[in-house]
Amino acid sequence: MEKTPTLPADDARRTRSDGAQSRERLLLAAIRLFAEQGFARTSTREIALAAGTNIASISYYFGDKAGLYRAAFTEPSPGCESNLHAFTATGVTLRETLAGFYGVMLADLKRGDLARLSMRLWFREMLEPTGVWDEEIDNGIKPAHAALMMVLGRHLGLATPDDDLQRLAFSLVGLAVQLMVTRDVIDRINPLLLENDAAIDAWMARLVDYGEAMVNAELARRSAGAAQPITKPRKKKA
Structure with a gap:
């Protein structure tokens, strides 16, 4: 044989x-x-x-x-859903959580022209949908958003999520999305802000600062609301 x-x-x-x-x-x-x-x-x-x-x-x-x-x-940008471990670990600080989250979200910025083309492809899919964008929302964005909600709730000491926690999560994501969506605008106004890996790392560090301030502001808002006495509305005089 x-x-x-x-x-x-x-x-x-x-x-x-x-x-x-x-x-x-x-x-x-x-x-x-x-x-x-x-x-x-x-x-x-x-x-x-x-x-x-x-x-x-x-x-x-x-x-x-x-x-x-x-x-x-999908392949050029695996997305947060493929790297949930980077920002969902227990026993870490809020800053470490945010650093892991933004590190995953903005990793593509360091891929130069490929990152730009990928973003344009996403825009094209939104304008001329084929169904892939819906798949990405269900299979990628939703799981990543749920994971972010979980860790934010943990840092805020919440037993159950609510609408304000959703708003906070979307706002934190928005800080990173703005960089990806308006990359061409940023380059026209100040190209030094994203010109190399070091500049991108510096911006990600600032996002951690801004994100931490947003979470702390939400925590302060909730604490202040809980401390306020509940008063009954006054009856109008006849």
Whole structure:
């Protein structure tokens, strides 16, 4: 019985490496073209040509055009849901929690042009929805938001979440989203603020300061409200 031929070790490694590079080229080309043109107006042939590979590679690595689009939308930015451990650990300070949270949310800022293209792809999906954005909300954003609510409630000493805790969580997220959404505006006004990793780290440190102040303000508001005596409304004189 003949043995199945195997590649020499060096050739096998080279084949795996070439495959990974082909997949990466397809993914990068897809991100750029989908961001510029949208899902419907971008063909698989166009993506393969831009990536310098054959169209069959799309089927091999991603299944079909929809699978490639989903990968382009989700893979460059794994998101908070993939790194919940970075900010949900018990026994840590509020600052450590916020540092972990913003570190995860803003990690993509250090990826340069890829971060810009990914954000534009997200905008494109919101304007021309394919259903992937709804999946991201249900499978990514909701779990991450629930985790943030849990740790904020723990730091505030709340037994159950309420609407004000929701507002606080969304406001903390908004500090980071503003950087991602208005990156082009920031670069036009003051490009030094996000010009390199050190500048991004400095901004993240400030976000920890701002976030801590917001949480402490909410704690003070709740404490003041609890301390206020409950008075009955005065009856109007007849």
